[in-house]
Amino acid sequence: DREKLERFSHSEGLDLYLAPDSEILETVSGEMPWYDSNGLRLTFSPRDFIQVNAGVNQKMVARALEWLDVQPEDRVLDLFCGMGNFTLPLATQAASVVGVEGVPALVEKGQQNARLNGLQNVTFYHENLEEDVTKQPWAKNGFDKVLLDPARAGAAGVMQQIIKLEPIRIVYVSCNPATLARDSEALLKAGYTIARLAMLDMFPHTGHLESMVLFSRVK
Numbered sequence: 001d002r003e004k005l006e007r008f009s010h011s012e013g014l015d016l017y018l019a020p021d022s023e024i025l026e027t028v029s030g031e032m033p034w035y036d037s038n039g040l041r042l043t044f045s046p047r048d049f050i051q052v053n054a055g056v057n058q059k060m061v062a063r064a065l066e067w068l069d070v071q072p073e074d075r076v077l078d079l080f081c082g083m084g085n086f087t088l089p090l091a092t093q094a095a096s097v098v099g100v101e102g103v104p105a106l107v108e109k110g111q112q113n114a115r116l117n118g119l120q121n122v123t124f125y126h127e128n129l130e131e132d133v134t135k136q137p138w139a140k141n142g143f144d145k146v147l148l149d150p151a152r153a154g155a156a157g158v159m160q161q162i163i164k165l166e167p168i169r170i171v172y173v174s175c176n177p178a179t180l181a182r183d184s185e186a187l188l189k190a191g192y193t194i195a196r197l198a199m200l201d202m203f204p205h206t207g208h209l210e211s212m213v214l215f216s217r218v219k
Contacts, residue, residue, distance in 0.1 A: 002018070023161060038083070038092070039092075044083055056210070064095065067169070068145045070094050070145065071094070075094065075097075076096070077100070077141075077147070079100050080157065081110065083101075084109070085149075087099035088122065094121070096123070098143070107124045114185050122166050136171075143165050144167060144168055146162055146170045149173040150174070152179065156182065162208055166217065175211075192216065
């Protein structure tokens with residue numbers, strides 16, 4: 001069976017990876033897969049989490065950059081950053097960007113992609129954002145703008161820390177309207193207003209969608 005797969009991948013010019021168990025990933029043919037994020041080449045492993053819809057993801061990243069209105073002097077925080085889908089494009093416009101992610105392999109991939117794209121103003125931290133974040137190293141820094149893109153469980157554990165940072169703008173990207181509504185309440189009570197709202201059809205022909213909300217701090 002393996003020989004048949006190998007012959008087929010070579011004859012059709014396909015990338016082939018074999019994963020006999022959860023710890024092993026063997027590259028049989030082809031190069032490391034990659035995708036474009038706002039003009040950057042981001043490589044990833046077949047085991048890594050990435051956005052499933054490349055076209056919608058491009059629009060989502062571009063919209064996040066537009067909404068945050070990133071300036072050359074800005075310090076930007078990207079929470080639940082994954083392998084840098086937003087982090088690295090942000091770094092092309094900001095003075096500095098910090099990405100925080102709980103999966104070690106994604107942090108490593110983000111660091112690798114920063115090097116591959118020649119970005120030296122990015123720092124990645126491997127931290128559990130579901131625990132007490134107040135003592136985590138990134139929490140001591142100051143930030144002008146924040147982006148967060150949590151999993152379906154939302155970001156209840158970091159909302160108070162975000163509020164404490166007092167960023168001018170916050171973009172919240174969510175795949176779960178229920179937890180987005182819950183977490184938004186904390187920002188609204190803290191004096192932020194909803195400036196922009198968008199829905200993206202990231203998962204066509206399903207009942208799921210991706211939401212984006214821009215919060216602005218009331219002066």
